[in-house]
Amino acid sequence: MSPTTPMSEPSPGVVAGDDGLARCPWGDRPPDYRVYHDSEWGRQVRDQHGLFERMSLEAFQSGLSWLTILRKRDGFRSAFADFDPTAVAAFGASDIERLLADAAIVRNRAKIEATISNARAILDLDGSLPDLLWSFAPDGDRSAPRTLADIPSRTPESAAMARDLKRRGFRFVGPTTAYALMQATGMVDDHLADCHARG
Numbered sequence: 001m002s003p004t005t006p007m008s009e010p011s012p013g014v015v016a017g018d019d020g021l022a023r024c025p026w027g028d029r030p031p032d033y034r035v036y037h038d039s040e041w042g043r044q045v046r047d048q049h050g051l052f053e054r055m056s057l058e059a060f061q062s063g064l065s066w067l068t069i070l071r072k073r074d075g076f077r078s079a080f081a082d083f084d085p086t087a088v089a090a091f092g093a094s095d096i097e098r099l100l101a102d103a104a105i106v107r108n109r110a111k112i113e114a115t116i117s118n119a120r121a122i123l124d125l126d127g128s129l130p131d132l133l134w135s136f137a138p139d140g141d142r143s144a145p146r147t148l149a150d151i152p153s154r155t156p157e158s159a160a161m162a163r164d165l166k167r168r169g170f171r172f173v174g175p176t177t178a179y180a181l182m183q184a185t186g187m188v189d190d191h192l193a194d195c196h197a198r199g
Contacts, residue, residue: 044186075104
């Protein structure tokens with residue numbers, strides 16, 4: 001089946017949307033999820049701002065619904081200077097207080113401070129953030145997951161990424177968050193085998 005062939009009946013794992021396309025079960029509803037699933041999740045991100053944004057949003061999502069983060073994404077971009085690491089690294093105490101009062105984002109002091117700290121850690125890297133993060137992408141082809149149960153929450157690669165990031169001063173980057181980052185930025189393709197967005 002080609003990625004864009006409408007399905008008459010879903011195969012195990014995927015769901016058929018009202019548009020006839022097969023999707024990962026989480027990616028069909030609500031519309032915010034559908035847009036994110038179809039156009040962004042699992043697509044390669046290789047620029048520094050984009051990777052810093054995804055890293056930060058994954059950290060803010062910890063303990064919350066991803067839908068909350070998606071719906072506040074524009075607020076996050078505005079609050080954190082479009083995730084320009086140089087700009088965010090310059091944030092000080094007054095910026096932290098400003099962000100804690102900003103209802104357009106998740107107002108969590110530890111996560112706000114971690115985002116600023118992570119921007120500074122990016123600037124301290126010998127190389128680039130894209131080169132560092134993509135160095136942990138798994139080599140070779142993996143079998144496509146058939147159901148959500150086939151998708152791990154962490155892998156040896158995400159554990160290695162988390163260890164290295166923590167060693168470099170990054171915060172809120174445990175193995176599970178690192179794996180979610182790998183999924184979101186296309187380092188791995190965890191769209192289900194029959195999902196139209198796979199590949």
